[in-house]
Amino acid sequence: MCHVIVTCRSMLWTLLSIVVAFAELVAFISADWLIGKAKTRGAEPADTDSEPYYLGILCIRTPGMQQAPRDALCGTYAKSFGDIASGFWQATAIFLAVGIFILCVVALVSVFTMCVQSIMKKSIFNVCGLLQGIAGLFLILGLILYPAGWGCQKAIDCGRHASPYKPGDCSLGWAFYTATGGTVLTFICAVFSAQAEIATSSDKVQEEIEEGKNLICLL
Numbered sequence: 001m002c003h004v005i006v007t008c009r010s011m012l013w014t015l016l017s018i019v020v021a022f023a024e025l026v027a028f029i030s031a032d033w034l035i036g037k038a039k040t041r042g043a044e045p046a047d048t049d050s051e052p053y054y055l056g057i058l059c060i061r062t063p064g065m066q067q068a069p070r071d072a073l074c075g076t077y078a079k080s081f082g083d084i085a086s087g088f089w090q091a092t093a094i095f096l097a098v099g100i101f102i103l104c105v106v107a108l109v110s111v112f113t114m115c116v117q118s119i120m121k122k123s124i125f126n127v128c129g130l131l132q133g134i135a136g137l138f139l140i141l142g143l144i145l146y147p148a149g150w151g152c153q154k155a156i157d158c159g160r161h162a163s164p165y166k167p168g169d170c171s172l173g174w175a176f177y178t179a180t181g182g183t184v185l186t187f188i189c190a191v192f193s194a195q196a197e198i199a200t201s202s203d204k205v206q207e208e209i210e211e212g213k214n215l216i217c218l219l
Contacts, residue, residue, distance in 0.1 A: 004114050007199040009192070013125070014110040016189050017132070021103035023182040024139065028096050031056040032173030034150075036158035055158050056175060057089050057096070057146070077154070086149030088164075092142040096179070099138035103186065106131050117200050125200070129193030136186040143180060 031054040054061040060077040077085070084090045106128045113124050147165045149155065161168035 005117065005200045006114055007196070009199040010113065010125075010196040013189060013192050013196040014113065016185060016192065017103070017110045017128070018107045020182050020185045020189055021100065021107040023178055023185075024096070024100045024103055027175040027178040027182065028057065028100055029059060030173075030175040030178075031059040031061040032175040033057060033146075034155060034158050034167060034170045034176075035173045036170035053158050054173065055085075055154055055170075057093055058084065060154070085154040086152035088145045088149035089152070092146045092149065095138045095142035095145070099135040099142065099186075102131050102135035102138070106135070113196070113200075117197075123197050123201075125193045125197035129190045129197075132186055132190035132193065136183055136190060139179070139183040139186060143176075143183060146176075 034055040036053045036055070058077075077083070081090065081093075084093060109124065109128055113128075117124055119127075147167075149164070150162050150167055150170075151164045155162040155167070155170065158170045162170055
């Protein structure tokens with residue numbers, strides 16, 4: 001018989017898992033990783049009259065795109081994986097994509113933990129926590145390699161003096177900070193999954209099950 005078990009800790013873990021996966025995905029496809037001034041004729045790249053230049057790992061948004069339809073303001077600049085601006089960014093894209101994929105799978109599974117708490121005698125919370133920890137490691141590797149690609153030509157077009165681990169005249173956009181914050185939250189979720197497991201297997205829950213209740217809601 002299926003028992004629906006809802007506790008504050010398990011719900012909080014589920015919500016955080018969904019939020020983290022969504023935040024990392026949005027950051028990954030955004031162009032707002034590096035923000036600089038686009039080069040224009042007769043003007044320096046960092047000229048105050050220059051238009052903003054947004055450069056992501058896969059996506060770019062330039063002044064020339066401002067008149068484009070709203071849904072086309074961010075377009076991929078690479079026609080294939082090999083066209084990504086830097087080899088380091090190619091590695092970053094792989095690590096982030098793998099990490100985000102794992103987080104999305106965990107987010108999907110977390111929704112069903114209210115009904116199913118174990119599979120093959122293994123706690124789903126513990127398994128998901130382990131996967132979140134692995135995803136966090138992939139995300140960290142991606143974020144460490146990302147600044148190494150700042151020496152590529154597209155980053156130099158974004159701002160003068162850009163070089164590996166030195167953005168030069170470019171500034172970091174919200175997507176980088178979102179990805180970093182999401183990585184921290186990923187490890188928090190991994191640790192908090194143990195609390196969700198404890199909450200759903202407590203003595204109080206077992207008492208409710210023995211009383212024949214199918215819907216169990218506990219603070």
